[in-house]
Amino acid sequence: MKILILVLSYEDNGIYSEFLKSQKSTWDSFNVDGIETFYYFGNSDKCYIKGNHIYTDVKESLMNCTKKTIKCFESIKDFEFDYIFRTNSSSYVDKNLLKNFILDKPKTKFYSGIIGDFLNQKFCSGSGYFLSKDLVLFLIENQNKLNNNLIDDVSISKVLEMLNVELVNSERFDVHDSNNINPNYFHYRLKTQNRVYDINNMKKIMELKCNL
Numbered sequence: 087m088k089i090l091i092l093v094l095s096y097e098d099n100g101i102y103s104e105f106l107k108s109q110k111s112t113w114d115s116f117n118v119d120g121i122e123t124f125y126y127f128g129n130s131d132k133c134y135i136k137g138n139h140i141y142t143d144v145k146e147s148l149m150n151c152t153k154k155t156i157k158c159f160e161s162i163k164d165f166e167f168d169y170i171f172r173t174n175s176s177s178y179v180d181k182n183l184l185k186n187f188i189l190d191k192p193k194t195k196f197y198s199g200i201i202g203d204f205l206n207q208k209f210c211s212g213s214g215y216f217l218s219k220d221l222v223l224f225l226i227e228n229q230n231k232l233n234n235n236l237i238d239d240v241s242i243s244k245v246l247e248m249l250n251v252e253l254v255n256s257e258r259f260d261v262h263d264s265n266n267i268n269p270n271y272f273h274y275r276l277k278t279q280n281r282v283y284d285i286n287n288m289k290k291i292m293e294l295k296c297n298l
Contacts (some may be wrong), residue, residue: 087120088167089188091181092158094174094212095125096146101281105175108285112292118181122167126158133157151212152238156229159222168193170222173214176276176284178261178291183272187257194220197246198254204240208253212239214273216256221246264290269298 093109096102106125114123123138128150130141142157144150155172162170169188173179191198196218199210210216217225225232225245233241243253259271262278264287274291276284 087169087185087189089121089185090162090165090167090170091121091123091179091184092140092155092162092170092172093123093125093177094151094155094172095127096175097127097129101285102175104285105281105288108288109175109178112288113179113181116181118185121181121185124158124162126154126161128154133161135161148237149234152232152234152236152241155238155242156226156232159226163223163226167219169196169219170217171214172212172217173273174212176281177214178274178276178288179214180272180274180295183270187272188216191216191254192218194218195249195251196254197221197243197251198256199239200258201253201255202239204237207240207244209240209243210253210256211258212237213275214256214258215239221249221251224249261287261291267291267294269294 095106124140126140128142128144128146130143133142140158140161142154144154144157199215202209202211228245231245258273258275259268260275276287
């Protein structure tokens with residue numbers, strides 16, 4: 087089994103660049119067999135891969151996240167993998183527990199994340215969702231049907247309705263207080279009112295898990 091973790095990233099020489107450094111020095115500093123991480127960016131003059139960075143020619147903006155994500159999917163479509171886990175800069179991922187979660191899941195038509203609702207459209211939250219490879223390829227082939235006026239997670243869900251794909255609820259721990267972190271989750275969402283606190287909490291999660 088092969089899983090690609092794709093991290094929606096942004097190089098701003100500021101807080102998002104610090105998130106990138108923190109992810110690489112915490113959860114992504116551990117190698118887990120069968121899991122590979124790529125960070126993907128916009129604002130490039132062409133699409134290419136350098137190391138584990140995927141650069142796309144999409145202008146960085148909130149409403150361009152759908153285009154940027156599909157460009158990322160196009161970059162990895164010929165890679166060998168069974169699933170992708172699409173996450174973002176303010177997430178901590180325990181790769182061992184993520185692997186355990188996915189072990190018994192179907193390898194086709196699998197779409198899983200924290201289920202939300204936007205104007206009666208059910209979707210898996212963009213903070214972290216799984217797609218089996220067949221669905222990644224389907225989205226690439228049907229990208230002309232994606233609504234770029236919607237946030238990417240909602241737009242993707244709407245297109246997957248064409249296949250009657252079931253939304254499977256996943257797990258996520260939202261970190262609001264560094265003193266009350268449950269170590270048994272594979273995905274942590276760090277989004278307080280202070281982004282510096284979020285980066286510090288990322289380090290505290292790793293310390294907690296390492297001590298265990």
